[in-house]
Amino acid sequence: MSLLPALRTGALARVNPVTKLGCALLVAFTLLATVDWVSAAVAAVLETAVLAATRLPWRTVLPRLAPLGVAALLAGITTTLYGVPAGRVWWHWGVVEITDGSIAFAVATALRIAAIGVPSVVLFLTIDPTELADGLAQLVRLPARFVIGALAALRLVGLFFDDWRALELARRARGVADRGRVRRWAGLVFALLVLAIRRGSKLATAMEARGFGAPGPRSWARPSTLGRPDAAAAAIGIAIAALAVIVSVATGSWHWVVS
Amino acid sequence: MHATISSTTDAAARRTPDPRWRPVDIIVAAVLAVAAGVVFWVWDLVSNPVGAPIEAALPGLQGIINGPWLFAGVLVGLVVRKPGAALFGELVAASVSALLGTVWGPLTLVSGLVQGAGAEALFALLLYRRWGLGAALLGGLGAGIGESILDLTVWYPGAKPLFDVLYAATTMLSGTVIAGLGSWLLVRALARTGALSRFASGREARARA
Known part of the structure; x- marks a missing residue:
């Protein structure tokens, strides 16, 4: 049985699920540290380029990405209406206040959600639960x-x-x-x-x-290993995160989320 | 093996709650968490397309729909009564819904971690000794606190203080009622069927009834 069969085509199939999870979390946490449209846009563009190179079937991937687009848009609308007011006021009605500041925050929020979500949705499409569990227990050493x-x-x-x-x-x-x-x-x-x-x-x-939970050393039927594809994937993940930070700081748009 | 024997007698279990996990604790916790993960996923599908446009226009009150995503930790905690149960339950449930495919991807895992840690923290404050209605409500509240903090940093970082307060308040209310009270009612009903006979939570309810 499988919930949803994992996609087995393209370059991502040979990358260990733990690496995929690590990359997605690295990009996510990097972008979470800041609210600015520059870092999010840089990450989104690079991710799109990488995705195009992985040759996943677009017919499978696009429907899974659509809800993400909707969610990003809606979070943007919320922030437009209730964002911290700054600059010119466009519309004011009760608690709703649309200003230059709230619009800027809204664009940054929506882009950030997209940039965090795209790699994760796609990487999860290609993760098989059994392989993930093997990796988490053997490589990350979570309690088996x-x-x-x-x-x-x-x-x-x-x-x-x-x-x-x-x-x-x-x-x-x-x-x-x-x-x-x-x-x-x-x-x-x-x-x-x-x-x-x-x-x-x-x-x-x-x-x-059958011995589950018994003391003594455990053996593994399916060894989980890291190889060259994992090194490449990790390098790409780190590069995306690093470039997003560098461009954002260089253009002076970095804005700590908690300040 | 010792754990199984020592917790068979109800009185002994109440005096010294054994923090060690038996295999049956792990498996049933995981089964409940997986079922909860499917519920999370269904709630994603139901709540997103229908309510989302209305929600987006609300000044923070949309937190009220967050409750159903918070119940896994409280439920598993109440059934298994072990340190780490709430965290394990919520994390597994979140992983299952992420694998089934959510909008939020690995952030679902972070959500699960934070929500589970919130419920876990309050169960820990009670020293894992109290598992009544009060503990259930507190667990739901804890999960709501965790979720509020995460959501306001991830999804609404530029929001006004008024929005932040309303969002946190409605999330915590929803967590307390739906995740807290709801889980408590569910555990009570499950215990009455006898399905939880291998757990202290199930034996207590049977003894009372």
């Missing part, structure tokens, strides 16, 4: 029991969908399926949760019986 437990639970999602179908059929057979859509859904979700917990308890017993 927790990482593997989470992965085991994730694999139950496929069963959730089967359970949902079975529950619906069972209720229909009993003649309690046709009234009150909201109530019925709430009941189904609850029943699903109970089933999931019971299955989880059983799964835990089975895993314990």
Whole structure:
């Protein structure tokens, strides 16, 4: 079972998920430190160039990016209306105050969200949960029991969908399926949760019986490794973050988010 | 193995809460978190396209819809009652919704981390000994505080102080009611079915009923 099959084409397929996560977080935290349109624009342009080079299928990528565009736009609208007022006042009505200052902040906010979101949406499209868990446990050295437990639970999602179908059929057979859509859904979700917990308890017993959580060294069926593609990806991530900072500071537009 | 035996008796569990995680704690926490992650993802889909344009025009009151994204940590904390449960639950739930595909990408993970840490901090303040309604509400409030701080730095960095205050207040209110009260009611209902029989949270409710 898989939630959404990860994209396996293009150069990104050979990069370890941990590297992808690291790059996305690096760019995100760098841009979060400042609110200015220059750093965000520089990062966005560079990211677009890199994406074009990775040759992911645009038909898959663009629909996933669309909600991000909407979210960025809406955050921009909010900031336009309620941003810190400065400079010329364009419109003032109650608590709404559109000024030069709030518009500038709005543009910076929207660009920043786009620049943070684009690489992350795309990188996550290409991440396989199993590989991510292997990387997090072996390379980042997060506690293995927790990482593997989470992965085991994730694999139950496929069963959730089967359970949902079975529950619906069972209720229909009993003649309690046709009234009150909201109530019925709430009941189904609850029943699903109970089933999931019971299955989880059983799964835990089975895993314990096979040595899960036992003391002693753990071995790994799928070694997670870093290689040349990871070095290249990390270099690109660092370059994007660094260029955004350098250009922003050089043009005097860097603006600390907390000041 | 010792953990399993020592926490089988209810009274012993109440006197000295065992901070060690049994495999069943980890797996059920993860299962609940994964289910919560699916709920997060559905809430993303439902809340974004419908309410988003209206929300964008509100002076900070849009924080009221944040509650459903905060409940995973409180829920897992209340069920498992271990140090780190709230953080683990919220983080796994956030990862699942990120893998399913959210607008926010890895920032979803940061959100999960901050929300979980908020709930975790308040459970820790109670020394992981109180798990009643009050603790649930505080956990929801903690998650709301974490989320407010993050959102106001990430999404609305240029907003006016009035907006900041309204946004934080509505987020915390939503966290307390939906994540806090909601999780408490859910855990109580789950306990009544007997599904939580391997946890102190489930046995207590059965003993009372």
